Amino acid sequence: MTTAKKQKMIQELFKERMNEDELLNCMRCGFCLPSCPTYTMSGFKESQSPRGRIAMMKGVMDGLIEPDEEFKRSLNLCLGCLACQTVCPSGVKYGHLLEDARDILAQNNSYSFPVRAVRKTVFNGLFPNPNRMKRTAGLLGFYQRSGLQNVARKIGFLGLIPAHMALMEKVLPDMPTRQEVKNRPEHLEPIGAKTHRVAFFSGCLMDSMFLKTNDATTRLLQLAGCEIVIPKDQTCCGALHGHYGEKSGSKELAKRNIEAFEGLNVDFIITNAGGCGGFLVEYGHLLKDEPMWAERAKAFSEKVKDITEILVAVGFHQKVKLMLPQQIITYQDSCHLRNVMKTEAAPRTLLKAIQGSVYQEMNDAGHCCGSAGIYNIIESEMSMKMLDYKMEQAKNTKATTIVTANPGCLLQMKLGIEKEGLSTKMRAVHIVDLLLEAVVGE
Incomplete structure (x- = not known):
């Protein structure tokens, strides 16, 4: 198919699938501009702003501009942090527009063989299959524990890959053993008086690479009086698929999760990863056009809560003594936890309750750190600009501990600490790990 025919097909799909009312909701007021990281980091280019991208989407729909490489580049460079949505006076659902546009482009794009292979491996082979995720973590664990990691570092093998990728290898968490991965509970009783019956969304990345954080999460929930159900048939949330043009894959994963969780008779579905939570609460929108799933998806989404919300709701920080060394x-806010789930106060309430430590608010804490799923791999230059800015804000607080609520943010902040040479003075930690560390007697 010629380029002209392909562009014509894309324009027709934009007319068919893009929400014109939502596109027209944008008043071009510019309130979104200061909040958009790519707009400010690119030197205030209109094409790298939410307003500019929406204008280009409408232009493609109306046949006024072609969906050329410049247009695709503009959409690809967007982090999808959705900070623009929180400040938009018209309530434009930019995230929905971005996902639909990326899906149309991805399904009508001629990727090179290496890119096709990577996309197929990630979107079809790895993330939808929890067992493969665990086997991958097992291979990383073997690499760490067998001595291969030390050898690779000593012989300079990591010098053959990009510098930021070499640093990523350095900040990977210690992988769980095969036995730890195998012995996962499906039901946990509350400690003390029962407050709620909840289901735990363990996630794919969290339940393999960050297994100890998941264990800390369930321990905190038990201490908060929660009976916990952990359905074994759950799978990846689908966020990566939804954000990178594989919408059909995200729908299939959503349906699998809905089936795994419905009928459990729980008060809430708890997540400890802002990126996952931000997509889980969108299942109602994702499946709104499928009659067999729309209501089930809406019911699922309405039960999703972040771990910090439930802890604050039951007064965990008031009932349990929290103390840390000085x-x-x-x-550091997780973008989707803050901008989609609207969870901003709860993490701060819990952190301020820890005795012996001082909480210092970071300037521009809601500014994206540049992780954004796999963005820090495929758009490393822009990602590192974001990280450098974020580290400046973190250093200005004089903090020795940077707390996050999302695995991608956690790795990105660890990367920033290594990049700045601050590993002996500063650490990055997931909020549930810090809270469990602070529980007196644990």
Whole structure:
């Protein structure tokens, strides 16, 4: 198919699938501009702003501009952090527009063989299959524990890959053993008086690479009086698929999760990863056009809560004594936890309740750190600009502990600490790990 025919097909799909009312909701007021990281980091280019991208989407729909490489580049460079949505006076659902546009482009794009292979491996082979995720974590664990990691570092093998990728290898968490991965509970009783019956969304990345954080999460829930159900048939949330043009894959994963969780008779579905939670609460929108699933998806989404929300709701920080050695703590918002789930106050309430430490708010804490799923791999230059800015804000707080609520943010902040040469003075930690560390008697 010629380029002209392909562009014509894309324009027709934009007319067919894009929500024109939503596109027209944008008043071009510019309130979104200061909140958009790519707009400010690109030197205030209109094409790298939410307003500019929406204008280009409408232009493609109306046949006024072609969906050329410049247009695709503009959409690809967007982090999808959705900070623009929180400040938009018209309530434009930019995230929905971005996902639909990327899906149309991805399904009508001629990728090179290496890119096709990577996309097929990630979207079809790895993330939808929890067992493969665990086997991958097992291979990383073997690499760490067998001595291969030390050998690779000593012989300079990591010098053959990009510098930021070499640093990523350095900040990977210690992988769980095969036995730890195998012995996962499906039901846990509350400690003390029962407050709620909840289901735990363990996630794919969290339940393999960050298994100890998941264990800390369930322990906190038990201490908060929660009976916990952990359905074994759950799978990846589908966020990566939805954000990178594989919408059909995200729908299939959503349906699998809905089937795994419905009928459990729980008060809430708890997540500890902002990126996952931000997509889980969108299942109602994702499946709104499928009559067999729309209501089930809506019911699922309405039960999703972040771990920090439920802890604050039951007064965990008031019932349990939290204490740490003297340190300054600051908090880095997960974009989707803050901008989609609207969870901003709860993490700060819990951190401020820790005795012995001082909480210091970071300037521009809601500014994206540049992780954004796999963005820090495929758009490393822009990602590192974001990270450099974020680290400047973190250093200004004089903090010794940077707290996050999402695995991607956690790795990105660890990367920033290594990049700045601050690993002996500063650490990055997931909020549930820090809270469990602070529970007196644990």
